[in-house]
Every structure is written in structure tokens, then in C-alpha cells.
Amino acid sequence: MDELFPRPPAEVAPGAVHxxxxxxxxxxxxxLDACRTWAMPPAGLRTVRMPSGGSMSVRTVGLGWHWFxxxxxxxVADGDGAPVKPFPAWLDRLAQDAVxxxxxxxxxxxxxxxxxxxxxxxxxxxxxxxxxxxxxxxxRDERSDAPIxxxxxxxxxxxxxxxxxGRERPWTDVELRSGDLFVFGGPARxxxxxxxxxxxxxxxxxxxxxxxxxxxxxxxxxx
Ligand SMILES: O=C(O)CCC(=O)C(=O)O
Ligand SMILES: [Fe+2]
Numbered sequence: 001m002d003e004l005f006p007r008p009p010a011e012v013a014p015g016a017v018h019x020x021x022x023x024x025x026x027x028x029x030x031x032l033d034a035c036r037t038w039a040m041p042p043a044g045l046r047t048v049r050m051p052s053g054g055s056m057s058v059r060t061v062g063l064g065w066h067w068f069x070x071x072x073x074x075x076v077a078d079g080d081g082a083p084v085k086p087f088p089a090w091l092d093r094l095a096q097d098a099v100x101x102x103x104x105x106x107x108x109x110x111x112x113x114x115x116x117x118x119x120x121x122x123x124x125x126x127x128x129x130x131x132x133x134x135x136x137x138x139x140r141d142e143r144s145d146a147p148i149x150x151x152x153x154x155x156x157x158x159x160x161x162x163x164x165x166g167r168e169r170p171w172t173d174v175e176l177r178s179g180d181l182f183v184f185g186g187p188a189r190x191x192x193x194x195x196x197x198x199x200x201x202x203x204x205x206x207x208x209x210x211x212x213x214x215x216x217x218x219x220x221x222x223x
Contacts, residue, residue, distance in 0.1 A: 147185025
């Protein structure tokens with residue numbers, strides 16, 4: 001979709017880059033198709049229960065490794081017990097391309113460190129229905145400091161990007177839309193972040209998705 005106002009790439013913090021419209025509509029549609037397959041049981045989309053007793057409003061499915069509070073396993077240990085679906089090699093290539101694109105978009109590539117040595121091997125596919133949100137948190141259950149790669153499909157959202165010090169201000173609110181890429185690594189790798197709200201009915205009409213999907217790609221550092 002043509003934008004009335006162009007959205008240039010933006011470095012939100014050293015090591016954190018937003019690349020608007022990184023995936024064209026055809027690439028978004030292919031990724032959405034794959035997400036629909038991954039969402040199916042066994043080891044499909046599920047609601048995550050937190051140790052506090054609450055549930056996350058976002059529904060999620062893992063690839064490669066299954067994340068649950070707070071660690072990774074090879075089976076859906078807190079769900080149907082099925083083996084987690086494999087992480088396809090093409091998703092690693094997509095993640096490596098994404099990190100390259102982010103480095104190129106950054107004024108200074110140094111904060112990203114060297115290109116990740118290990119392949120990307122785990123994904124979280126997060127589905128945001130009406131009213132779903134994600135509180136401020138760190139991605140810190142990995143044993144690798146490779147950059148986090150985040151792709152968005154469907155409805156837009158507010159992505160809140162804070163500091164490594166805590167969940168509080170200062171933070172930057174970034175609007176993520178369908179096809180956008182966000183990468184955070186180096187000094188931003190452990191920054192707190194969250195999604196306080198989505199914008200219903202803002203998905204590209206041609207995509208055929210109601211709600212928002214986020215695909216987060218990580219290097220687990222596990223074996
Ligand atoms: O939905 C998003 O954009 C963020 C997802 C996220 O932070 C996570 O899965 O850890
Ligand atoms: Fe996260």
C-alpha cells in the first residue's frame with residue numbers, strides 16, 4: 001500500500017532499528033500462510049498461563065523450542081505435551097537477512113556486534129485478538145546475545161521500547177504495521193519492551209487477517 005507519508009527506517013536506540021515495510025504484501029501473505037499451519041494442533045496456538053495464576057491475552061505458538069514461563073523445552077510441557085514443530089531453515093535465512101537490513105539502516109552498525117555465528121533456531125508466533133496486549137518484559141531466557149528479530153503482520157500496534165534498566169520510562173512508542181521489521185541487539189538486546197495496544201481493523205485489506213500476528217525470531221543458544 002502506498003503511504004501518504006513515507007516512513008523511513010529509524011534507530012530507536014543504539015542497536016534497535018525499525019525498518020517499516022520490510023516485507024511486501026506477497027511476502028506477508030506467504031508468512032501468514034505458514035503461521036496458519038504452525039497454529040494448528042498438535043503443538044499449536046495456545047494460551048500461556050503465568051506462574052502468578054493469570055493468563056496472557058496474546059496466544060502463542062513456538063517453533064524449534066517451546067517457550068513457557070520461564071524457559072525453553074522441546075515439547076509443549078505446559079500444554080498438549082506434543083513435540084514442538086521444527087524451525088525451518090528458510091526462517092533462519094529470513095532472520096539473517098533481517099539483521100543485515102537493520103545494520104544497513106542504522107547510522108552505525110557497531111552496536112549490533114558481529115553477525116550472529118549460530119543459526120536462528122526458535123520462533124514465537126504471537127496472535128493478538130481484540131484487546132490483547134503484552135506487558136513490558138525482557139527477552140532473557142536465551143543463552144545467546146544474537147539480535148532479536150521481530151516481524152509484524154495484520155493490524156498495527158504500539159510497540160513500546162524502553163531501557164535495560166526497568167519497565168518504567170523513558171521509553172519510545174513505535175507504531176508497527178503489517179510488513180514492518182524491528183531488530184534489537186547489542187546494547188538494546190535486553191531492553192524492556194511490550195505492546196500496550198493494537199489498532200483494530202488496520203490490517204492491509206488484501207492480506208485477509210483479522211487481528212495482529214507477530215513473529216519473533218531468536219537464537220536460543222541451547223542444544
Ligand atoms: O508482539 C510483539 O511485537 C512483541 C512480542 C514480544 O516481545 C515477545 O514475544 O517476546
Ligand atoms: Fe519480547
